[in-house]
Amino acid sequence: MQYIGRFAPSPTGPLHFGSLVAAVASYCDAKANQGQWLLRIEDLDRPREVVGASDDIIYTLQAYGFVWDGDILYQSARSTAYQTALDELKLQGMVYPCTCSRKTITDTAEQKGIEGAIYPQTCLHQTIDLNKTPAWRFKTPDQETRFNDMALGLQSQQVATEIGDFVIKRADGLFAYQLAVIVDDAAQGVTHVVRGADLLTSTARQILLQDALGFTHPIYRHTPIVMNTLGQKLSKQTQAEPLPLDSVSTHLCRAFDFLTLNPPAYLVSATSNDCWEWAIQAWPASSSI
Template identity: 45%
Template sequence: MTLATRFAPSPTGALHLGSLVAALGSYLIIKRAGGEWHVRIDDLDTPRCVPGAAESILRALEQIGLHWDGPVVYQSDRAAAYQAALATLEARGALYPCACTRKEVARAAQRSGGAGLIYPGTCRNGLPPGRQGRALRVSTVGSAITLNDGAAGRIECRLNEEIGDFIVRRSDGLFAYHLACVVDDAEAGFSHIIRGRDLLACTPPQIHLQRLLDLPQPRYHHLPLALNAAGKKLSKQTHAPPIDPQHPVPAMVQALQLLGLDPPVTLTRTATSAGLIAWGLQALADAPMLTLGNGPSEDRPQHAWEP
C-alpha cells in the first residue's frame, strides 16, 4: 500500500490555526515518511458551507507552501458512492430507520459518551406505532473496537455502550460524516488518517463501518488541538481568526509548537513558510510521537472517552 494521508477541511470558513495544525502535522508526518499528502473538501453539510470558503482554504494552503498530490476531491460529487455503501449496509442487515428527533433522543438518552448523547436504541427493533423513519442508523450491538492510535495509545470501545447506534443518513437526506469519510478514505487508498484529537471519538464508529463494508482499516494518528483562552478548541464556531496567508510565519510557528516541535528563535526571526516546513521535516527525526511507526506501546493506559 502506498503511504498516503489527507487533509479534509469543511468549507465553513477560512483556514485558521486549528486547521493549520491538522494540515501542517499531517503534511510533515507523511512527507517525512516519503508518502503522499492529499486534500479533500468535506462539503456534505451544505447548510454550514460558506460560499467561497473552499477556494479560500486551497489558496491559503498553496501560499503557505503545503502543496497536495493529485486532484482535490469534493464530497459533494460523491453521492453515488455513498448510496452504494448504504445499499450494502442494508443488504447485510446493519441498517434501520429511526423516527427519533434530537429532542426525543436527548430525553431518552441515559448518558453521554465520547461522541455525545448515547442513542438508547429506541427504533432498533422497529418503528414506534404511527411513526415514520427520518434517519438511517447503523446497529452497533455486540461491536467492540480496539486500536492503537499513534498518539493516544491503545483504545478500546464497546460501541453500543459508549457511542450507540449512529446515523449514516440524516433526517434531511444528507449523508453523514462517518459514512462519507470511510467510503472516501478507502477508495483513495489512504494508509494513514492523521487528523485532530477532536475526531478521536469518530474512529471506532468508522472502523465499525469499515468492517461492515469489507474495507481496509488505515492506521490512525490524532494530533494535538489548538485551544482558545477559555480552553475551547479553535474553530469557526469559537470565532477562530483566519490565517493571513501573506504572513503565515507566526501561525506556522504556533502550529509547530503545538505539534511538539519548537523552532529556534534564530530561525523564526528570518524564516519563510518554506523554511519552516523544511525545518519541520528535519525536526521530525527527534519527535517519535510524530512518526508513522506502530504508535505508543500497547501497555499504555486505555484512553478514557471524554464527552
C-alpha cells in the same frame, strides 16, 4: 506499501491556527515518510457551508506552501459512492431505518453517552411510519473496539454503550460524516490519518463501519487540539481568527512549536520553503510503515 495521507477541512469558515496545526502535522508525517498528501474538502453539510470558504481554504494552503497530490476531492460530488455503501450495509442487515424525532429520542432515552442521549433502538423493534422519510442508523455490535493510536497509544471504546446506534444518513438526505469519511479514505487508498484529537472519539465508529464494509483500517495519529485563552477549542464557533496571509513563516513556526518540534529562532525570517524543509527533517517519522 506507499504512504497516502490527507487533510480534510470542512468549508464552514476560513482556516485558523488550529486547522494549520492539523494540516502541518499530516503534511510533515506524509512527507517524512516519502508519502503522498491529498486534499479533500468535506463539504457534505451544504446548509452549514459558507460561500467562498472552500476557495479561501485552498488559497490559504497554497500561501502557506502546502503542495497536495492529485485533484482535490469534494465530498459534495460523492453522494453516489456514499449511497452505494449504505445499500451494501442495508443488504447485510447492518443498518435500520429510524423515524424518531429528536424530541422523542431525548424523552425516551434512558442512557446518556459521550455525545448525548443513547438511542434506545425504538425503531429496531417496531414497524416504522412509512409516510416519513427515515434516517438510517448503524446497528452497533456489542463489543469493544480497540485501535493503537500512533501518538496516544492503545485506545478502546464500547460504541454500543458509549455512543449507541448512530445515524449514517439523516432523514433530510445528508450522509453523516462518519460514513463519508471512511468511504473516501478507502476510495483514495489513505493509509495514514493524522488529525486533531477532537476526532478521537469518532475513530471507533469509523473502524466499525470499515469492518462492516470490508475496508482496511488506516493507521491513526491524533494530534493535540489548540485551545484559546478560555480553554475552548479554536473554531469558527469560538470566533477563531482567520490565518493571515502575511508572515507565513512566523505562523508556520508557531505551529511547529505547538507540535513540540522546537524550531530554531532564525526560521521565522526564512522562506516558507526553508520552514518546510526544516520541519520535515525534524518530524519524528515514527509512524513509518
